[in-house]
Amino acid sequence: DGGITQSPKYLFRKEGQNVTLSCEQNLNHDAMYWYRQDPGQGLRLIYYSQIVNDFQKGDIAEGYSVSREKKESFPLTVTSAQKNPTAFYLCASSTWDRPQGGYTFGSGTRLTVV
Amino acid sequence: DQQVKQNSPSLSVQEGRISILNCDYTNSMFDYFLWYKKYPAEGPTFLISISSIKDKNEDGRFTVFLNKSAKHLSLHIVPSQPGDSAVYFCAASASRYGGSQGNLIFGKGTKLSVKP
Numbered sequence: 001d002g003g004i005t006q007s008p009k010y011l012f013r014k015e016g017q018n019v020t021l022s023c024e025q026n027l028n029h030d031a032m033y034w035y036r037q038d039p040g041q042g043l044r045l046i047y048y049s050q051i052v053n054d055f056q057k058g059d060i061a062e063g064y065s066v067s068r069e070k071k072e073s074f075p076l077t078v079t080s081a082q083k084n085p086t087a088f089y090l091c092a093s094s095t096w097d098r099p100q101g102g103y104t105f106g107s108g109t110r111l112t113v114v
Numbered sequence: 115d116q117q118v119k120q121n122s123p124s125l126s127v128q129e130g131r132i133s134i135l136n137c138d139y140t141n142s143m144f145d146y147f148l149w150y151k152k153y154p155a156e157g158p159t160f161l162i163s164i165s166s167i168k169d170k171n172e173d174g175r176f177t178v179f180l181n182k183s184a185k186h187l188s189l190h191i192v193p194s195q196p197g198d199s200a201v202y203f204c205a206a207s208a209s210r211y212g213g214s215q216g217n218l219i220f221g222k223g224t225k226l227s228v229k230p
Binding site: 004006009033035040041042043044045048058088090092102103104105106107108110 | 120123148150155156157158159163203207218219220221222223
């Protein structure tokens with residue numbers, strides 16, 4: 001079955017540590033995205049990538065970094081510079097032409113700073 | 115400044131009745147609109163979309179209406195079922211294709227509760 005997989009589902013981080021969230025898709029989608037969800041805030045775009053080896057900052061990129069070395073993979077690193085990293089992180093992917101549904105989302109990773 | 119607004123954080127409806135979820139947008143360049151449904155601790159799933167060349171799109175119990183002059187869209191669910199209880203996100207983009215113009219901008223969501 002094609003889909004998009006995020007791991008881990010839950011992640012705990014000590015203050016000052018970097019952590020990397022995994023996102024893998026086997027949908028052959030060109031574009032991939034990272035969103036952050038906070039209570040009452042909706043989904044806010046962190047980074048996106050339209051093609052391998054290229055990515056762009058979204059609205060709230062500070063304190064985050066990404067890489068896109070393979071079409072299937074778009075890992076997100078939450079660095080110690082991110083002041084409020086506790087949130088629900090969602091990865092998504094799409095084709096260039098979205099004839100029907102926009103993005104396909106993963107099931108998310110909940111990151112908690114302890 | 116929010117470009118996509120869902121002003122009702124929550125909505126409660128009786129099973130079998132109509133649910134109407136509203137969304138307003140400010141960017142006149144938006145021409146493609148979508149609704150997503152999200153359960154707790156899961157990713158959003160696509161529900162229905164509409165392009166600006168239409169004013170209505172229907173898929174089973176779900177209908178989306180677009181009023182371009184008012185920059186307003188709404189999602190109607192008829193009849194509402196308890197399984198429809200979820201958070202509904204409205205999203206918009208300036209293009210249905212890729213590129214920065216095609217990035218989806220999401221509203222804050224409306225939590226729908228359908229009571230048996």
